Amino acid sequence: MKPMYSYDLMESARNTNEWLGASARAFASYPMWGMVPHPAFKLLSAWGRVTERSFARMVIKPDWGIRTVVGEDGRDLLVEVETLVEKPFGNLVHFRVNGRAPMRRRVLLVAPMSGHYATLLRSTAQSLLPDCEVYVTDWHNARDVPVSLGKFDIEDYTLYLVDFLRELGPDTHVIAICQPAPLALAATAYLAAEDPEAQPRSLTLIGGPIDPDAAATEVTDFGRRVTMGQLEHLAIQRVGFKYAGVGRLVYPGLLQLAGFMSMNADRHSKAFTDKILAAAKGEDSERDAHNRFYDEYLAVMDMTAEFYLSTVERIFKNREIAQNEFVVAGKRVDIGAITTVAVKTVEGANDDISAPGQCIAALDLCTGLPDSMKAHHLEPGAGHYGIFAGKSWRNNIRPLVLRFIDANSGPVRAKLQAV
Known part of the structure; x- marks a missing residue:
């Protein structure tokens, strides 16, 4: 450090x-x-x-920049970003379309906390807006959160998702992209045991490291090579005097960016x-x-040190999600407790961050779900970014996800047919 x-x-x-x-x-x-x-x-x-x-x-949070969406009558309808739940480390925001009745599909996009802002999902949200009510987890830059507001690790992240899902209600469909996929799965399992009525209708996991050992990548190799002590020494710093989070231990965004750039x-x-x-x-x-x-x-944004280190140690090194041994707030989360939430996994054949095999591992963990409520899609030729924001998402994956949502909507959860 x-x-x-x-x-x-x-x-x-x-x-x-x-x-x-x-x-x-x-x-x-x-x-x-x-x-x-x-x-x-x-x-x-x-x-x-x-x-x-x-x-x-490098120090400016991008704007969502979603101004309008075309309505059914062909008119441009104004879009406003409103905050539904405000918390120290992240908000639940809603893209409210003025002049449009609430859409039947309600989608929560769970954004990654992995160096970039939630606006990385701008094109994903924009592509869903014409057909869905879209909500997003908008995470805060750790450098702007005073030390007095406490810690934020992967258990806190999971409990934030639990609170957001309780706020939105049971008619919600979750799409978790990349890093939060294992934690969205854990949050759903937590609700299955603690508050079944607040569970979402469906859970779509896109390119996430459910079982990092299922397919090796540069990311998983790095996690194996470096000890936690080395990682803390190399990556963790204290926020300087310029920001409200002065003194907070973080993995700085500028340091993360240097790593991103060096990879390519x-x-x-x-x-x-x-x-x-x-x-x-x-x-x-x-x-x-x-x-x-x-x-x-x-x-780029800073991550709290405890979030970054607990992600590496518990998700990648100890594989707590992959081995169904994850603990939240002192309670073991049993993924097999998910029995009524349909689960779909999406992977890119050319994904070099979460390689094929890592995400589909979620389906084997859902032992309480019938096969008719499980689905998987492997997108040929798609890399990591393409499976949620590129041509592959727009042309192939998005229609499949919407069909999956429709198959699992309504008061009675339909049995999923082949999608």
């Missing part, structure tokens, strides 16, 4: 790079250089613009080189593909 000054040092380095970009942009854009026909000034200006924007985005360094390097050259030629735009992707990708 590093002291507080190391967190401030990272923030200072980010500020310095942002300033260097702004200075280069301002200097190279000075009007007098128009008299010097040399491409170096255009290139320097372009480098400055791209650099300034990139480092500025060549691809990111080429993307930024191409962007700078396009900007120098005047061929870029404010909302081109590069900016749309990196405005979201570079916006």
